[in-house]
Amino acid sequence: MTLDKPAGDTIPSTRDSAQGGAFAFSPGDAAIPLTGPDGLDKHVRRDLRKQEIAVARQFMGGGMWPYVVAAWGCFAIWLSFFPLAIMGWLNLPLAFVLSCIFATGGYVTSHEAMHSNIARPGSRNYWINEWVGKVSTIPIVFPFSMARLMHLEHHYHCNHPEKDPDYTDEAPNSLMAWYKTWYNRQPGVDGSIHHYKRILAKMGTPEAKTALRDTLKLQLLFMAVLFTMAWSGYAIEAALLWWLPRHIGLSYIRFYLSWAPHHPREGRTGRYENAKIFKSRLGHVMSMGMETHLIHHLYPNIPNHRTKQAYFALKPILAQRGVDVSSL
Amino acid sequence: MELALKKLFYIMPFLFGIGFIAPLIAQTMAYWDIAAPFGMSRIAFGLLIGAPWGLYAVLRGRWL
Numbered sequence: 001m002t003l004d005k006p007a008g009d010t011i012p013s014t015r016d017s018a019q020g021g022a023f024a025f026s027p028g029d030a031a032i033p034l035t036g037p038d039g040l041d042k043h044v045r046r047d048l049r050k051q052e053i054a055v056a057r058q059f060m061g062g063g064m065w066p067y068v069v070a071a072w073g074c075f076a077i078w079l080s081f082f083p084l085a086i087m088g089w090l091n092l093p094l095a096f097v098l099s100c101i102f103a104t105g106g107y108v109t110s111h112e113a114m115h116s117n118i119a120r121p122g123s124r125n126y127w128i129n130e131w132v133g134k135v136s137t138i139p140i141v142f143p144f145s146m147a148r149l150m151h152l153e154h155h156y157h158c159n160h161p162e163k164d165p166d167y168t169d170e171a172p173n174s175l176m177a178w179y180k181t182w183y184n185r186q187p188g189v190d191g192s193i194h195h196y197k198r199i200l201a202k203m204g205t206p207e208a209k210t211a212l213r214d215t216l217k218l219q220l221l222f223m224a225v226l227f228t229m230a231w232s233g234y235a236i237e238a239a240l241l242w243w244l245p246r247h248i249g250l251s252y253i254r255f256y257l258s259w260a261p262h263h264p265r266e267g268r269t270g271r272y273e274n275a276k277i278f279k280s281r282l283g284h285v286m287s288m289g290m291e292t293h294l295i296h297h298l299y300p301n302i303p304n305h306r307t308k309q310a311y312f313a314l315k316p317i318l319a320q321r322g323v324d325v326s327s328l
Numbered sequence: 329m330e331l332a333l334k335k336l337f338y339i340m341p342f343l344f345g346i347g348f349i350a351p352l353i354a355q356t357m358a359y360w361d362i363a364a365p366f367g368m369s370r371i372a373f374g375l376l377i378g379a380p381w382g383l384y385a386v387l388r389g390r391w392l
Contacts, residue, residue: 188340188389216333223340227347235352236359243348 040320051179052317056299061308063117064303067133071109074102078241082229085237098238103139103249107147107257108288108304110136114148115300122316140194140249141222143214149207150196157267158274158297164298168195169258170265177259181251192254222246256280271298272321277311279327284308291328294318338386345382350374 009272018144040048064208078099112118113133119125150165157163168184168191171177184191189196196213200208222242229238261275266272275294280287289296289304294310302310311318311328319325336343353374357364364373385391 082341108339186390187385223347227343228384230348230351230355233351233353233355238348239352 004293016211031268045321048317048320052298055313056295056302056310058313059306060299060301060303061247062303062306064084064112064304067112067118068128071106071113071132074106075138078102078139081241082237085241086234090237091234091239092237096245099139099245102246103245104252106136106139107142107249107253110144111146111151111257112303113291114151115297115302117301129208138218140246140253141218142250143211143218145214146193146196146200146211147205149200149211152173153199155297155300157269159262159269161266164265165196165199166258166262167265168192169254170263171259174255174259177255177263178251180259181254182247184254185247185250193304205232233326236252244269256287257293260287271321272318277318277323277325294323296324332350341391342379342382345380345385346375346377348378349381350378353377 028105074323081090081095081099085092085095110133113129113136116126116129118129118132119127120129130144133148137144137147154164154166159167161167169177169180180191183189184195185193193215197212198244200212200215224240228244229235260278260280262268263276272294277294277299278291280291284291289307292307295307295311295314296304299310315325336369350371354370357370357373364370368376381391
């Protein structure tokens with residue numbers, strides 16, 4: 001099964017393509033000075049960018065059906081845990097481990113849907129893209145409408161202290177970053193979903209209002225399920241199937257998808273510096289492909305599972321652009 | 329409606345303490361066969377922990 005291929009021509013990844021715009025040639029451009037902050041002259045930069053795009057295009061699209069199967073399959077299995085637990089037909093420790101994996105991994109499938117990588121808007125299969133996104137983040141109680149809006153804002157304003165919604169994940173070291181994943185979820189702290197809610201209220205667009213409404217509905221549903229199950233004698237089941245996996249998943253996601261690939265954030269807003277190439281102690285899969293997150297920020301249409309391959313193909317070009325490629 | 333929902337979410341940690349933490353404590357104690365102190369029922373003990381803890385989270389803005 002191959003869904004609609006992502007449009008290879010949609011190269012620009014950011015709304016304010018200040019960095020990408022550096023390569024646009026217009027007749028009024030001055031001839032001198034030619035060198036940019038990376039020490040390369042304008043013509044070299046333009047040639048490198050052309051090469052970069054040509055290489056990147058080879059990795060865009062491809063069969064995306066595994067994301068669909070994973071998203072819908074895992075969601076169906078996770079949903080089945082609830083009646084099975086109530087009937088006493090479930091191995092609860094195993095279901096807990098699987099729920100943690102589903103909650104965490106769901107963000108990866110949802111993330112592809114956020115960038116419409118599963119099917120493009122207007123295409124016949126676009127509804128599949130949307131429903132992959134919608135079901136994937138239910139275990140972490142993070143509605144797709146909010147996740148998509150906030151994630152795209154993160155791309156538009158990556159590492160901007162006020163405009164990047166994920167900037168609150170920044171921490172001086174990994175230990176503090178783990179702590180912050182928990183701290184930011186505290187009821188009175190302006191981090192994580194609280195920060196997102198505030199940004200959405202400030203945006204005030206119809207999409208933002210929908211996202212806020214969806215968040216409200218999903219959070220109320222979450223609480224209703226937890227309270228009902230708990231007072232019906234299934235509190236441990238509710239804790240192990242939804243409450244704890246959600247917290248573990250959110251912390252893991254915040255650490256590996258936000259802190260690790262972007263730290264240090266301060267002042268790093270440029271196209272080739274807003275994410276880094278790093279070697280994860282847990283490896284590429286367990287860090288959910290984040291070792292090569294820079295490739296995703298350069299070309300969001302490259303699916304997550306192909307970013308590592310794309311990185312090795314782009315490595316010589318990235319090195320010339322001043323990217324630190326020493327770790328991988 | 330919006331104001332009511334805002335208030336509901338403001339006191340949500342307190343509701344969470346009563347609605348989820350209290351029965352979770354009681355059922356965990358039952359699972360490990362631990363009796364509540366002072367002859368209390370397990371759920372009363374759970375409420376004694378869950379409700380003030382939730383209230384603390386509302387007032388302080390932190391669970392710990």
